[in-house]
Amino acid sequence: MLQQLFNALALGGVYALVALGLTLVYGVMRVPNFAHGGLYMLGAYLTYAALTGLKVGYVPALILSALGVALLAALMERVIFHPLRNAPHVHPMIAAIGVLFFLEALISHPKVFGPDFKQITEPLPGIVNLGGVTLTWQRLLIIAASVLVMLGLNYFLKRTLTGATIEAMSQNREGARLVGINTNRVGMLTFAISGALAAVAASLIAPINAVTPSMGEVMNLKVFAIIILGGMGSVPGAIVGAFLLAFTEVFGGFYISLDFADVIGFAMLVVVLALRPQGLFRKGT
Amino acid sequence: MLEIRDLTVRYGAFTALHALNLSVQRGEIVVLLGANGAGKSTLFRTLSGLQRPAGGSATWNGTSLTTGRPELNVASGVAQCPEGRLLFPELSVEKNLRLGAFVHRRDPAGTARELERAYDLFPALIEKRHAPAGSLSGGQQQMVAIARALMARPQLLLLDEPSLGLAPLVVEQVFSAVQRVNETGVTVLLAEQNAFAALSIAHRGYVLEGGRLTLEGTQQDLMTDDRVRSAYLGV
Numbered sequence: 001m002l003q004q005l006f007n008a009l010a011l012g013g014v015y016a017l018v019a020l021g022l023t024l025v026y027g028v029m030r031v032p033n034f035a036h037g038g039l040y041m042l043g044a045y046l047t048y049a050a051l052t053g054l055k056v057g058y059v060p061a062l063i064l065s066a067l068g069v070a071l072l073a074a075l076m077e078r079v080i081f082h083p084l085r086n087a088p089h090v091h092p093m094i095a096a097i098g099v100l101f102f103l104e105a106l107i108s109h110p111k112v113f114g115p116d117f118k119q120i121t122e123p124l125p126g127i128v129n130l131g132g133v134t135l136t137w138q139r140l141l142i143i144a145a146s147v148l149v150m151l152g153l154n155y156f157l158k159r160t161l162t163g164a165t166i167e168a169m170s171q172n173r174e175g176a177r178l179v180g181i182n183t184n185r186v187g188m189l190t191f192a193i194s195g196a197l198a199a200v201a202a203s204l205i206a207p208i209n210a211v212t213p214s215m216g217e218v219m220n221l222k223v224f225a226i227i228i229l230g231g232m233g234s235v236p237g238a239i240v241g242a243f244l245l246a247f248t249e250v251f252g253g254f255y256i257s258l259d260f261a262d263v264i265g266f267a268m269l270v271v272v273l274a275l276r277p278q279g280l281f282r283k284g285t
Numbered sequence: 286m287l288e289i290r291d292l293t294v295r296y297g298a299f300t301a302l303h304a305l306n307l308s309v310q311r312g313e314i315v316v317l318l319g320a321n322g323a324g325k326s327t328l329f330r331t332l333s334g335l336q337r338p339a340g341g342s343a344t345w346n347g348t349s350l351t352t353g354r355p356e357l358n359v360a361s362g363v364a365q366c367p368e369g370r371l372l373f374p375e376l377s378v379e380k381n382l383r384l385g386a387f388v389h390r391r392d393p394a395g396t397a398r399e400l401e402r403a404y405d406l407f408p409a410l411i412e413k414r415h416a417p418a419g420s421l422s423g424g425q426q427q428m429v430a431i432a433r434a435l436m437a438r439p440q441l442l443l444l445d446e447p448s449l450g451l452a453p454l455v456v457e458q459v460f461s462a463v464q465r466v467n468e469t470g471v472t473v474l475l476a477e478q479n480a481f482a483a484l485s486i487a488h489r490g491y492v493l494e495g496g497r498l499t500l501e502g503t504q505q506d507l508m509t510d511d512r513v514r515s516a517y518l519g520v
């Protein structure tokens with residue numbers, strides 16, 4: 001029982017990191033970035049490449065991967081989303097789906113990584129005993145790291161002027177331009193942060209799950225469910241939604257059937273949206 | 286000074302401003318009277334760099350305002366308090382004000398000083414400074430919007446319909462604050478439908494109709510002009 005609690009916390013932490021990036025980008029750009037899962041998948045592969053190719057340690061590999069994906073995400077904003085900023089909303093959405101498929105096909109290519117799954121070995125193997133509850137070091141690491149990253153993000157958004165520009169732009173884009181905020185720069189920065197968060201999340205969970213080209217699609221479904229659940233663009237909504245989904249999946253899987261874990265998660269989404277269509281944290285406008 | 290020469294702005298096939306010529310001298314309060322859809326907000330959006338003109342020029346002390354980069358306009362001393370206020374509703378009043386000073390982010394001491402001045406100008410905001418801006422009354426939100434524009438330390442303040450939807454007593458407070466701001470040396474261009482309140486503090490004025498200036502004159506000229514009296518003063 002307590003063990004399941006830790007499993008849910010670890011899973012929720014990973015979901016939260018990925019969902020936070022997605023919700024920040026939605027808030028600032030008003031575009032659902034369907035390529036977000038692709039960035040997540042790329043994060044896992046970059047970590048794998050750094051570990052096996054550069055033979056660096058787990059933490060430097062994770063940081064390199066976060067930086068690499070951040071850079072790519074910022075580039076994606078410039079090259080794909082920025083030119084489409086005045087086009088109908090469908091255009092950037094389709095472009096984003098295109099990016100997702102492109103990244104997946106690129107990674108699956110035999111000359112790149114190939115379609116087979118890759119394994120990242122746990123940086124801290126073994127288990128730890130916490131007052132009778134045994135859990136793996138990796139899960140503890142996930143929980144600690146995701147909490148740390150979320151605290152850092154919160155500090156950045158709430159306590160720094162640069163962070164405030166992200167919130168300002170998501171609350172009133174025109175108002176942000178009128179006070180002299182360069183919205184292009186904020187857009188790129190937000191994309192970079194969302195890419196880094198996705199890469200960190202992917203690198204944290206990779207030693208538990210296998211690294212595959214399609215891992216991004218699966219995650220995409222879940223994080224979109226989460227931010228719709230929490231309210232599109234809401235930061236607390238993304239965190240609460242992430243843990244809600246993780247707890248439903250883990251405990252649903254434990255008490256009912258592991259095969260039904262995803263079914264139960266999405267059933268919860270349907271129920272919540274039936275009762276509160278705007279999501280949990282979106283102001284009813 | 287603000288110098289507008291043959292400024293033409295189009296939205297697709299619709300021409301919102303027809304070769305406008307207008308100037309505002311340093312230290313003046315100039316009012317721009319006009320009904321809804323006359324082009325007041327279009328002019329202001331253009332002067333802030335949010336809208337690019339199809340032709341003509343607009344300069345402040347020789348610096349072009351039509352480069353399409355709003356942050357450069359703010360940095361060269363032109364700040365706008367827009368119609369509808371466009372505040373950041375979930376951020377605190379103080380954060381809204383601090384973001385108003387975004388172009389002066391490398392001068393925190395100056396920003397702290399301006400913050401003091403903003404609270405001196407609108408003491409009602411002091412006790413609300415940690416409240417989300419969106420939770421304030423309409424009049425207080427208007428004060429936040431004006432104060433936010435002032436945080437950019439403008440030489441030219443563009444005020445778009447500050448009295449819209451406010452109670453008469455609040456309108457009086459807002460206009461007296463504008464007058465005090467002007468006395469510190471800030472040039473003010475004020476767009477209004479509430480002609481009486483606006484003319485009472487203005488030095489000069491223009492009347493904008495269907496994207497064209499149809500009348501201009503001093504405060505006295507406009508106050509006594511029959512067309513203005515019937516169309517905007519309701520006399």
